[in-house]
Structure formats: structure tokens, C-alpha cells
Amino acid sequence: MDKNYLYQAVEEKAPVITGLSDKIWEYAELSMMEAKSAAEYIAVLKAEGFRVQENLCGISTAFSGSFGCGKPVIGFLGEFDALSGLSQAAGVSQPQPLTEGGCGHGCGHNLLGAGALGAAIAVKKAIEAGHLHGTVVFYGCPGEEGCAGKTFMARDGMFRDLDAALTWHPGDTNEITIGSNAASIQMEYRFSGNAAHAADDPWNGRSALDAAELMNVGVQFLREHMRPKESVHYSFSDAGGISPNVVQPTATLIYMIRGETVRTAKALARRVDDIAKGAALMTGTAVTSHQIDGTANTLSNSILEQLLHDNLTTAPLPEYTQEEILFARRMKATFASSSLPGLLSNEDPRLRKLVIQKTEHGRKAINDFVFPYVPSYKFSPGSTDVGDVSWLTPTAQFTAVTWPSGCPGHSWQIVSCGKTALAHKGTLLAAKVLAGAAADLMENPSLLAQVRDEFEITAADGYDCPIGPEVVPVIG
Ligand SMILES: [Zn+2]
Numbered sequence: 001m002d003k004n005y006l007y008q009a010v011e012e013k014a015p016v017i018t019g020l021s022d023k024i025w026e027y028a029e030l031s032m033m034e035a036k037s038a039a040e041y042i043a044v045l046k047a048e049g050f051r052v053q054e055n056l057c058g059i060s061t062a063f064s065g066s067f068g069c070g071k072p073v074i075g076f077l078g079e080f081d082a083l084s085g086l087s088q089a090a091g092v093s094q095p096q097p098l099t100e101g102g103c104g105h106g107c108g109h110n111l112l113g114a115g116a117l118g119a120a121i122a123v124k125k126a127i128e129a130g131h132l133h134g135t136v137v138f139y140g141c142p143g144e145e146g147c148a149g150k151t152f153m154a155r156d157g158m159f160r161d162l163d164a165a166l167t168w169h170p171g172d173t174n175e176i177t178i179g180s181n182a183a184s185i186q187m188e189y190r191f192s193g194n195a196a197h198a199a200d201d202p203w204n205g206r207s208a209l210d211a212a213e214l215m216n217v218g219v220q221f222l223r224e225h226m227r228p229k230e231s232v233h234y235s236f237s238d239a240g241g242i243s244p245n246v247v248q249p250t251a252t253l254i255y256m257i258r259g260e261t262v263r264t265a266k267a268l269a270r271r272v273d274d275i276a277k278g279a280a281l282m283t284g285t286a287v288t289s290h291q292i293d294g295t296a297n298t299l300s301n302s303i304l305e306q307l308l309h310d311n312l313t314t315a316p317l318p319e320y321t322q323e324e325i326l327f328a329r330r331m332k333a334t335f336a337s338s339s340l341p342g343l344l345s346n347e348d349p350r351l352r353k354l355v356i357q358k359t360e361h362g363r364k365a366i367n368d369f370v371f372p373y374v375p376s377y378k379f380s381p382g383s384t385d386v387g388d389v390s391w392l393t394p395t396a397q398f399t400a401v402t403w404p405s406g407c408p409g410h411s412w413q414i415v416s417c418g419k420t421a422l423a424h425k426g427t428l429l430a431a432k433v434l435a436g437a438a439a440d441l442m443e444n445p446s447l448l449a450q451v452r453d454e455f456e457i458t459a460a461d462g463y464d465c466p467i468g469p470e471v472v473p474v475i476g
């Protein structure tokens with residue numbers, strides 16, 4: 001079909017798409033607490049004629065909207081959760097919290113979900129008009145930042161019926177996301193001991209805080225004996241009380257344990273479990289542990305990636321006004337360092353040279369071009385719950401420019417950009433690219449067959465869900 005039909009459909013719905021994004025920006029709700037955001041999405045899906053399913057997998061903010069019937073079934077993944085401590089006024093180039101300590105969309109998920117929904121609406125229109133045949137499903141996926149919502153949805157049977165899943169992430173480059181992310185296991189370790197006067201009778205105390213500290217020391221020594229690509233990070237969620245003259249009877253640590261695969265991440269987590277037990281034994285305290293969540297490593301699909309790249313180079317790229325470029329320059333001046341975007345994924349020296357040229361040695365304020373696509377293996381040390389989807393159906397993703405080049409992640413600058421024309425233009429571009437790729441998959445069964453063939457090979461080991469049946473999503 002003529003892609004311009006889909007592009008036009010996105011443009012016609014631009015007020016709905018960007019309006020939704022702006023509302024989600026305002027709500028800025030944290031992981032698994034996105035009640036108002038989910039309600040807003042569901043209202044738009046219903047108004048647009050989608051069949052809506054709510055409370056997916058017992059999660060009140062997980063939902064889906066589908067349209068059409070039969071095969072193929074193409075899914076779009078939408079996120080909409082915010083981050084704490086990043087409240088920020090929109091469109092200003094200095095830190096200016098709206099609410100001290102409040103939340104903000106520091107990862108651009110207000111844009112992410114709206115762009116994916118925009119694509120679903122455009123494909124729906126094409127199905128309705130008889131230009132495309134099949135089913136489009138928009139998944140409202142809560143809690144990406146704090147809970148790995150898609151993992152719970154994947155564990156409970158979502159995504160398996162899709163022929164392919166597509167998504168995107170706001171960013172500073174127009175670029176296909178390649179390679180794999182680390183698998184992760186998030187654990188909580190809760191130590192309990194006996195309180196006592198720290199000076200009068202410390203011999204009667206058993207310090208949970210000591211145990212937590214010894215556990216951390218043990219894990220520091222573990223690091224030398226971990227595999228490459230494994231990592232461990234921790235935080236104290238409870239360090240006992242604030243009085244130093246008390247032997248602290250409680251202490252709780254949260255550990256993020258990462259490996260190249262779910263199998264290696266789980267194995268590393270069991271070694272960390274043993275260290276926790278050792279720390280409890282050393283201090284005469286007790287320890288209990290439970291898993292909070294986890295994510296699988298991401299499987300890439302080169303056919304889908306090429307398809308997204310083709311659509312990224314076909315869709316009309318946004319043009320930016322002088323005012324938008326000046327805003328991007330002012331914003332860029334606030335970044336700690338002018339990192340060269342895209343270099344992490346383009347390690348080939350020829351590409352590196354091209355990227356440097358294209359970005360005018362990293363000085364370009366807005367990357368108004370599409371990065372070359374080079375299918376290669378790249379390992380990203382972070383984790384995403386898109387990984388879990390990628391084990392159940394062929395999945396690919398890309399980034400579209402929604403903020404200035406070199407913008408730091410999870411920052412006030414991202415929140416500030418979240419309602420600007422720059423962000424809106426990138427979101428509409430993402431909707432067009434996703435819709436175009438979905439149309440190609442619906443129209444071209446042999447292309448979809450190639451996508452599935454590659455998936456059968458990469459996912460041959462089957463989905464090793466990183467969370468067991470006992471793990472429940474943490475609200476908040
Ligand atoms: Zn994030």
C-alpha cells in the first residue's frame with residue numbers, strides 16, 4: 001500500500017497522539033501506579049474503536065487494544081511510566097522543578113506510548129478501509145522503569161500469539177536498536193537481628209546492619225570471579241534506624257544482578273544468595289530473600305531491524321524551525337559532555353568517521369538524519385523487559401529523535417523536552433515508521449516468514465522466564 005496513506009493517518013491524528021503524550025507527561029505516574037495514564041489510553045483506544053482488554057495478568061494498569069481479525073497479528077508495545085525526583089518545567093533550559101521531589105518523564109515514556117498508539121491507530125484505519133488485512137494490537141505495558149511489567153505479562157501468557165512485535169524509544173538519534181541487553185534478576189535481602197544499647201550491652205545485640213555491610217563486602221570480592229558482561233549493583237532500602245547508639249535490628253538491601261542470559265543471571269543470583277547467608281551466619285542474624293522482578297536478554301531479529309530501517313529512511317524526517325534549533329542548542333549547553341551519539345552501536349571505524357562527520361564532530365544540536373544500519377552483535381549492559389517479549393515473538397525497536405544530541409538519560413533535560421515540538425515531531429515520525437513496518441509485514445507473507453525463520457533459530461532454546469510463579473509485581 002501507499003505509505004503516504006499511513007503517514008497522512010498519523011498526521012490527521014496528531015492532536016490526539018501529542019495531546020495524549022502531553023497528558024501523560026502531566027500525570028508523571030511511577031511504575032505500576034499509572035492509573036490516570038492507563039485510563040487516558042483506554043479512553044482513546046475505545047474512542048478509536050479498538051477492542052479493549054483491561055487488568056491484564058491481574059495488573060490494573062496493563063491493558064491491550066486490538067482491531068481487525070485473523071493473521072497476521074502485529075503488536076505495538078507502549079510504555080507510560082515516569083521516574084521519581086525528576087519534576088521539571090517543560091521547555092526551559094535550566095533545572096526548574098514543578099514540585100520539589102516530584103516525578104517526571106525522564107525517559108520520555110509519555111512519548112513512547114503515544115507514538116506506538118499512533119501507529120496502531122494508523123494501521124487500524126488502513127484495516128478499516130480494506131487496505132490491510134490482519135490484526136493490530138496495542139499493548140499498554142506498565143512499570144518498565146521499576147518493575148519489568150512486560151516480564152509479568154510474558155510469564156502470564158501475553159505476546160505469544162503475535163506474529164511480530166515492534167516498538168521504539170525516544171532518543172537523540174534516528175537509529176535501529178541492535179544487539180542484546182543483559183538479563184537481570186532483582187532481589188531483596190532482609191536481615192533481622194536484635195536491638196541493644198550500642199554502648200551499655202552491645203554483646204546482647206545482633207546487628208542486621210553489620211550483616212548487610214558484610215554481605216556487600218562479600219559481593220565486592222565476588223566481582224573478581226564473575227564472567228565478563230555480568231554486573232551487580234545494590235542499594236539500601238533500610239539501614240536500620242538513624243540512631244548510632246542502637247545496634248540496628250533490621251537492614252534491607254536490594255540487589256540488581258545481571259548476566260548475559262537468564263541462565264547466567266540466575267546462577268549469579270544464587271551465588272549472591274550464598275553470600276547473604278554467610279553474612280547472616282557471621283553476625284548471628286537471620287536473612288530472608290525474595291525476588292522482586294527480572295528481565296530476559298533481548299533477542300535481535302535482523303530481518304525486522306532491516307524492515308524498520310527501511311521504513312525509517314522512507315518516512316519523511318521532521319524539519320526543525322530556527323527556534324527549535326536554538327532551544328536545542330541552549331539545552332545542549334547544559335549537558336555535562338558532548339558525547340557522540342550512536343557510537344556505542346556503531347563501533348566500525350568507518351561508521352564512526354561517518355557519524356562524526358554527520359554530527360559535525362558531535363556539535364550538532366539535533367541529529368536530523370538516519371544513522372546507518374549495520375547488523376552486528378552488540379551487548380548493552382543495561383536491561384529491558386522488551387527482552388522478554390523478544391523470546392516470545394520476533395521483536396525489533398528503534399530510536400527516534402525527540403531531544404537534542406548528547407542529552408543524558410533519566411535527566412531533567414529529557415523532562416523539559418517532553419512537551420516540545422521536537423519531542424512531538426519525533427513521536428509522529430516513530431508512529432509513521434512503526435505503522436509502515438507493520439503494513440509491510442501484513443502485505444508480504446514471505447517477509448514475515450523470513451522474520452519467523454530467523455526467530456525460530458535465535459529463540460530455539462525457548463523462553464527461560466526470569467521470574468517464578470511466586471513473584472508478584474511490586475506496586476509503586
Ligand atoms: Zn528509562
Ligand SMILES: [Zn+2]
Nearest residue numbers: 107108109169
Ligand atoms: Zn525508557
